[in-house]
């Protein structure tokens with residue numbers, strides 16, 4: 001149940017539709033997730049009850065430095081409002097979701113009967129209640145864009161503000177895009193940044209999804225990304241969790257067709273007073289598909305990390321290959337990591353494997369390096385950078401790779417007080 | 422240059438080195454032999470500064486400095502080098518990056534300017550020739566997936582790059598094929614000067630055909646129980662250790 005004072009303030013929001021009111025009711029009943037909830041055991045949001053939230057965020061405008069690569073458009077989601085600047089490439093449109101559904105009744109009927117998402121939580125309800133008229137990026141059939149589309153997500157507030165943002169990405173058959181999302185904040189006040197992303201990847205489509213999560217220490221950021229993949233589609237997802245006091249990723253893949261490939265790559269580097277929690281779900285509902293999860297974490301200071309990776313292989317999903325690996329380095333003796341792989345397999349002809357490790361840097365390796373004259377700090381730096389590089393190197397786009405690499409290296413070096421010669 | 426006196430070292434409750442005495446001077450080659458588990462690698466590790474071992478008694482001086490007081494990296498900067506019996510695999514770190522960090526940190530320690538990329542590459546190429554190391558190994562992650570012999574050769578390559586004053590080679594000959602053994606031995610001989618010294622830990626006379634030792638020591642149960650010249654190695658090859666051990670008991 002939500003705190004009484006917050007119930008009173010949230011109920012003053014008017015002109016909600018019936019569906020929105022229903023979702024709001026659910027949120028009020030459930031309240032913010034606490035550690036009593038199984039899926040939020042290590043990542044309670046109880047502290048959100050102590051703030052006097054402003055529920056309708058202010059309107060923002062912002063100038064973003066142009067990315068290093070050639071581009072013609074930036075898509076911005078500023079405190080929940082999405083618009084584009086510059087010219088969208090041919091075959092791509094950004095429009096309100098209601099308008100899109102009106103133009104695409106066939107898809108709307110398919111969308112309405114999609115399988116419900118798993119682990120539906122109260123923050124999703126809150127988002128549904130308040131982020132109603134969100135935008136959809138519509139990539140038309142056969143449209144292939146080589147250059148990444150830059151999405152700038154920003155939250156801000158002059159007082160403690162709860163921001164609900166949502167975006168829908170719809171890839172038609174045979175289309176291909178790279179969505180590079182910078183998640184940022186600009187506020188010294190507490191911000192609840194509650195973000196839902198729904199993605200439909202049609203037959204033979206290919207999406208590269210890159211999230212660069214670098215928010216301020218006053219921010220509680222919850223990212224719900226739900227990806228629905230159809231026959232023979234391919235998704236390469238990357239989540240780089242770099243900064244925020246509290247960062248939760250709920251990343252779900254629903255594999256709705258055969259010959260689907262889902263690649264989930266993640267790197268989290270929480271430092272002092274930061275918590276980063278990844279809850280991934282890969283739901284294999286159809287046969288002959290493949291999912292690969294590679295997660296790595298470097299935990300510094302008194303950071304807390306959580307990885308919960310669920311893989312479901314439904315009875316129809318024969319010949320599924322599902323792999324999961326989660327490796328963590330505790331770079332401080334005050335840091336903690338909680339891992340929980342969760343495989344539920346109902347089909348019999350499948351190949352699944354998972355492995356999680358959490359440990360310190362190898363003493364053997366450190367001694368070997370030091371015996372060559374390399375100082376302990378440099379040896380640690382080299383080992384940590386090599387450890388994270390494995391995820392970063394999977395990024396194909398050179399500029400994005402360089403940008404993220406630099407940022408992550410700086411974060412690790414600053415947190416540990418290390419520098420390379 | 423090296424003076425080891427009554428060195429005792431333990432790991433947990435277990436005492437492994439029980440009073441080692443060893444004097445090494447510039448220009449000398451010492452061979453240390455001895456049965457498995459006698460403490461040869463432990464001695465090498467203690468000298469290089471591995472912290473698993475606790476030195477409970479004795480002293481080690483290196484060019485007049487208290488070696489035991491220095492960090493492993495400071496020992497390296499002072500001119501000590503250990504070629505590991507089991508070189509460690511370091512995934513994701515290339516040899517080039519690794520050696521560049523090593524060289525420049527050592528130079529900083531010695532108050533020298535760091536080497537620039539051009540100088541470094543030139544020197545690197547020269548040293549590669551010493552051990553005939555394959556260029557392709559250098560872009561790979563350090564020791565990762567290297568064959569046993571490749572790892573050993575890479576140790577000697579690193580030694581060539583770092584030019585130590587005292588090199589301790591712990592069974593660098595084990596696992597090398599006949600040609601590789603010759604190449605590695607020639608590499609070691611080329612690096613020899615009147616100013617530096619080498620300690621060879623080995624089980625086989627074979628290596629000593631190529632690198633002629635001035636002294637041969639037998640380590641047994643944590644002590645040097647016999648020392649001699651190169652003929653001692655020949656005798657050990659022929660007769661084994663029993664005659665020495667039984668003379669002790």
Ligand SMILES: Nc1ncnc2c1ncn2[C@@H]1O[C@H](COP(=O)(O)OP(=O)(O)OP(=O)(O)O)[C@@H](O)[C@H]1O
Nearest residue numbers: 432435437455456457458459460461462463464473
């Ligand atoms: N980390 C350790 N923990 C427990 N015992 C150890 C450890 N390191 C070495 N020892 C023990 O110390 C003894 C000496 O080992 P060491 O490796 O120095 O022998 P060695 O003479 O190099 O043998 P080899 O010829 O087989 O290489 C052995 O009994 C070994 O088991």
Ligand SMILES: [Mg+2]
Nearest residue numbers: 461462463506
């Ligand atoms: Mg040994």
